Amino acid sequence: MSAARIAYSIVRTELNLDDLAEFIEWVDRLDGGGVSREEFLSNHPVVVLSRSIDARDSPETALWIAKSISKGFNIQEILDEPCVDAAVLKRREESNLIEEIINRSLRIENRLAIVRFDGTGTRTGGYRITALVGDDCDACMIIHGEEKGEISGPIPPLGASFYTNSFLHSKGGLVDHTLLATAFDSDGGGHSNACGCRIQPLDLEGNIEDRPPTSLDIERNISHWIRIWNENQEIC
Incomplete structure (x- = not known):
């Protein structure tokens, strides 16, 4: 409801x-x-x-x-x-532009659909991604924002949103997405089927560094989120 x-x-x-x-x-x-x-x-x-x-x-x-x-x-x-x-x-x-971005950047890792909207000046929601991917994904991860963005400014910072494929899992997803959203960002969160966080500056080992995040950090964040996803998929 x-x-x-x-x-x-x-x-x-x-x-x-x-x-x-x-x-x-x-x-x-x-x-x-x-x-x-x-x-x-x-x-x-x-x-x-x-x-x-x-x-x-x-x-x-x-x-x-x-x-x-x-x-x-x-x-x-x-x-x-x-x-x-x-x-x-x-x-x-x-x-039409959003669909082009999805088609260009979409990849699926262990039934987690990943799409990158960062640097495009636009974004979309989980419904759009999971509707297009269909039964091939259990959830999606959407990267969005700009490297020079700020939370309090007109340009959003680099961030990620996580959504369960509710078309396939109407009663809740297989993994609690807050595990991903709070892995590095203490301000990240939401609820288990829809949540988000900011991209964090990470070293190669996944430790948070004291510097602004850059586009190079995106794939580092993603790789650790995929690991968390896989580990919890095994539990499920």
Whole structure:
């Protein structure tokens, strides 16, 4: 159950939320891990909207959508709005670039799909990777950010995200991903099926060094994460 579903269930006891009915089922699936691979890859209107609008990138458009839903607009009326249509077209172009990056950098190590988005100026989520790889992976690791990035700055630092293939493992993955996210980064974490951390500066033995991380550290981090993954796969 998603956080949106919980909020919806509470508020609907006091207010009429019928206008949200066609949205909440999809929001629950997408946010709560209940969407199927076929649904995620589909062009269902709600899926198209969810993959096209990001409140961080388009706050005005996101606010317009929220107000339109409160006014009873249906999904097609929202998609037909010029500002939304423009966002959908832009996201479609970005999607083509993302797919190129995935195809170029994807590798699979013991059913762990690894994709590198670092230095590309873009990123994607675990659903996208696991949907494309399908049953050939149990989880994915996505490297993202920039070598000169900073947590408090406009450019994100080098980092990694770990996601269970929920299309294949709907009740939880085979490995607790926080073992990877906290292996070197004390601030890393999340929950067992979706978490992340920063790339850490490591020496050849895997010890943390007192210096800023560089792109050369990425493969060192990855190699140790693969080892942790393999060790815990054996336990599972």
